[in-house]
Amino acid sequence: MDVGRVGVVGLGTMGAGIAQVCVQAGVETVGREISEELAARGRNTIAHYLGRAVARERITEEEHEEALGRLSLTTELGDLAGCDLVIEAIVEDLDAKRALFAELDGIVAATAVLATNTSALSVSEIASTTSRPERVLGLHFFNPAPVLKLVEVVRTGLTAPEVFDAAYAFVQRVGKEPIECNDTPGFVVNRILIPLLNDCVRVIDEARVSPEDVDRAMTFGANWPIGPCALIDLIGVDVHVHASEALWEALREPRMAPPPRLVRMKQAGALGRKTGRGFFEY
Numbered sequence: 001m002d003v004g005r006v007g008v009v010g011l012g013t014m015g016a017g018i019a020q021v022c023v024q025a026g027v028e029t030v031g032r033e034i035s036e037e038l039a040a041r042g043r044n045t046i047a048h049y050l051g052r053a054v055a056r057e058r059i060t061e062e063e064h065e066e067a068l069g070r071l072s073l074t075t076e077l078g079d080l081a082g083c084d085l086v087i088e089a090i091v092e093d094l095d096a097k098r099a100l101f102a103e104l105d106g107i108v109a110a111t112a113v114l115a116t117n118t119s120a121l122s123v124s125e126i127a128s129t130t131s132r133p134e135r136v137l138g139l140h141f142f143n144p145a146p147v148l149k150l151v152e153v154v155r156t157g158l159t160a161p162e163v164f165d166a167a168y169a170f171v172q173r174v175g176k177e178p179i180e181c182n183d184t185p186g187f188v189v190n191r192i193l194i195p196l197l198n199d200c201v202r203v204i205d206e207a208r209v210s211p212e213d214v215d216r217a218m219t220f221g222a223n224w225p226i227g228p229c230a231l232i233d234l235i236g237v238d239v240h241v242h243a244s245e246a247l248w249e250a251l252r253e254p255r256m257a258p259p260p261r262l263v264r265m266k267q268a269g270a271l272g273r274k275t276g277r278g279f280f281e282y
C-alpha cells in the first residue's frame with residue numbers, strides 16, 4: 001500500500017498533532033472536523049506550532065508554508081473518499097468510534113486502511129463494525145504527537161500482515177518510532193505507566209509525603225526526567241482518570257483504578273496545566 005493521501009478525523013489535541021506530523025513529512029492530508037470553526041481551530045493549532053518551529057530555526061518559513069499547503073479541511077466525511085489511510089482521533093467513546101468506522105467503511109476505497117488512535121478502547125470492537133476488519137488497526141500516537149516519537153502499531157487478531165507492514169512503514173516514513181503489539185487493554189505504554197502513576201499518587205497518602213517530595217524522589221532517586229505528579233498535571237488529571245477507569249473496567253486489577261485523590265481533583269476541576277492548577281500551580 002502506497003499512502004498518497006491521509007485523512008485525519010478529529011482535529012483536537014491529538015488529531016491536530018497527527019495531521020501536523022503528516023504534512024511536515026510531505027504527505028497530503030485531509031482533516032475532518034464536525035464544524036468549520038473546529039476545523040479552523042485545528043488548522044490554527046498546526047500553524048501556531050509550525051510558526052514556533054520557524055522561530056526556533058528548526059524549519060524555514062518556506063517549509064512552514066509548504067506544510068500548511070498540504071493540509072485541506074472539511075466537515076464532510078465524503079471528502080475522505082480518496083484517502084489511502086484514515087487515522088481517527090475523535091472522542092474516546094466506543095459508540096462514536098464504531099459509528100464513524102461504519103460510515104468510513106462505505107466511503108473509502110476497498111484497499112484503504114482505517115486506523116484508530118484510541119488509548120484504551122478495543123481496536124477489535126471498533127474494527128468489527130466494518131466490512132474490512134483485516135484492514136483496520138491501531139496507530140497510537142502520544143501527546144504531543146509532533147514531539148513524542150513513539151507510535152504503537154496495534155494489530156487485532158484479524159489485521160492482515162501486509163496492512164500491518166504498510167502502516168508500520170508509514171509511521172517510519174513520517175519520522176516516528178513504531179513498535180508492534182497486540183490489541184490488549186492499554187497496549188504497552190499505558191499498561192505500564194497508568195498503574196505506576198497511580199501507585200505514585202497512592203504513596204502521597206500512605207507515606208504522608210508531599211507531591212513535591214514524590215516528584216523529587218522519582219527524579220533524584222530513579223532519574224526520571226519529570227516527576228509523576230508533574231507528569232499527571234501535564235497529561236491532564238481528567239485524561240489520566242478516564243484512562244485508569246478504562247483499564248480498571250477491562251482488567252479489574254486494583255492498581256488500575258484511579259486513586260480517590262485523583263477523582264477528587266477531577267471533580268474539583270483541578271485538571272493540571274490546562275486549568276492552571278493540579279498538584280501544582282501554573
Ligand SMILES: NC(=O)c1ccc[n+]([C@@H]2O[C@H](COP(=O)([O-])OP(=O)(O)OC[C@H]3O[C@@H](n4cnc5c(N)ncnc54)[C@H](O)[C@@H]3O)[C@@H](O)[C@H]2O)c1
Nearest residue numbers: 010012013014015032033034089090091092117118119143
Ligand atoms: N490527549 C491525549 O493525551 C491522547 C493521547 C493518545 C491518544 N489519545 C486518544 O486520541 C483520541 C482523541 O483525543 P484528544 O485528546 O485529541 O481529544 P479532543 O477532545 O482534544 O479532540 C477530539 C476532537 O474530535 C472532534 N470530533 C468528535 N467527533 C467527530 C467526528 N465524528 N468527526 C470529526 N471530528 C470529531 C471533536 O470536535 C474534537 O475536536 C481519543 O481516542 C484519545 O483516547 C489521546
